[in-house]
Amino acid sequence: MSQNEHTLNDSHGHVHRDDVGARMGMWLFLFTELLLFGGMFLVYAVYRFQYPDQFHLAATELNTGIGALNTIILLTSSLTVVLSITALQKKNKLLSVLLLVITILLALFFMANKYVEWSTKIAHGIYPGSEVLLAKQNGEILFFGLYYVMTGLHALHIIIGVIILAFMVVFILKDVITHDNYVKLENGGLYWHLVDLIWIFLFPLFYLIQ
Amino acid sequence: MSHENEKHENHSTGYGLYIIVWLALLGLTSITVTIAGIDLGSYTLFVALTIAAIKSYLVISIFMHIKYEDPIFKVFILISVLTLAVIFLLTYFDIIYR
Numbered sequence: 001m002s003q004n005e006h007t008l009n010d011s012h013g014h015v016h017r018d019d020v021g022a023r024m025g026m027w028l029f030l031f032t033e034l035l036l037f038g039g040m041f042l043v044y045a046v047y048r049f050q051y052p053d054q055f056h057l058a059a060t061e062l063n064t065g066i067g068a069l070n071t072i073i074l075l076t077s078s079l080t081v082v083l084s085i086t087a088l089q090k091k092n093k094l095l096s097v098l099l100l101v102i103t104i105l106l107a108l109f110f111m112a113n114k115y116v117e118w119s120t121k122i123a124h125g126i127y128p129g130s131e132v133l134l135a136k137q138n139g140e141i142l143f144f145g146l147y148y149v150m151t152g153l154h155a156l157h158i159i160i161g162v163i164i165l166a167f168m169v170v171f172i173l174k175d176v177i178t179h180d181n182y183v184k185l186e187n188g189g190l191y192w193h194l195v196d197l198i199w200i201f202l203f204p205l206f207y208l209i210q
Numbered sequence: 211m212s213h214e215n216e217k218h219e220n221h222s223t224g225y226g227l228y229i230i231v232w233l234a235l236l237g238l239t240s241i242t243v244t245i246a247g248i249d250l251g252s253y254t255l256f257v258a259l260t261i262a263a264i265k266s267y268l269v270i271s272i273f274m275h276i277k278y279e280d281p282i283f284k285v286f287i288l289i290s291v292l293t294l295a296v297i298f299l300l301t302y303f304d305i306i307y308r
Contacts, residue, residue, distance in 0.1 A: 020280060027283060031290040038294045042301055049305055064243070071239050079232040082273045083225055186275070193274045200265045204258035208246035 019183040026187040054139025059209045067207030077106040078196040081189045
């Protein structure tokens with residue numbers, strides 16, 4: 001069915017295009033990301049089961065306020081990405097670019113919060129291998145190890161997402177992505193939503209256990 | 211041809227639905243933060259994960275357009291989530307009966 005999506009290109013005659021196939025390819029990639037983070041959540045689950053009290057104790061060190069703020073920022077950035085696609089479909093190129101730029105700014109705001117959060121922890125001597133951390137109990141060491149690896153890998157995805165979205169802005173401005181050919185923007189958006197989805201689970205599991 | 215294509219395009223005629231979903235996501239976030247402050251004992255984790263699952267459903271079905279995609283996309287997602295669930299379940303039994 002997806003083979004049937006043809007478009008007529010004025011200058012080059014008949015050009016074949018398969019948007020459904022392109023989105024499916026993106027989804028297959030997202031499933032590998034799901035397994036990558038799924039494996040980490042599995043490690044988290046096992047150690048939380050083994051050291052429930054120490055996980056609760058360690059989690060009280062995290063700043064719920066910053067976590068909640070970052071959740072709101074990411075949810076809002078997901079909205080601006082999806083609105084950017086709608087704007088482009090409505091042939092509103094300027095609004096589409098503007099919404100993508102807002103998304104990128106929200107992502108940088110997220111990273112700034114993450115920087116403040118991590119540097120506060122590090123200033124308190126809590127970082128992998130530090131004397132303060134190694135003096136704590138096993139469960140607490142594991143909690144902070146997982147915290148740094150999982151939020152760190154997530155932050156890496158945010159940085160990659162910002163780069164992808166920046167390319168989308170350039171593509172729209174250069175008319176590579178247009179109102180009737182925007183599957184690249186859709187796939188970039190899918191990646192961004194995945195980053196949001198992972199945070200939806202990271203937030204309650206790390207910041208909301210009291 | 212145009213059947214899927216239309217379906218894929220039709221939904222995106224307005225901004226309204228996305229804003230409603232965004233508001234719902236913010237609402238669920240404030241609920242999950244509020245509930246975390248209340249001691250529900252062993253239900254705390256269950257409630258937090260249920261709310262996270264509802265949020266994920268909203269993001270996947272509306273923001274990621276799965277509601278309007280070909281059904282094969284839903285099958286793919288179901289298989290990958292079930293695979294993850296099986297891995298978690300087998301590990302769980304390994305841990306509790308050790």
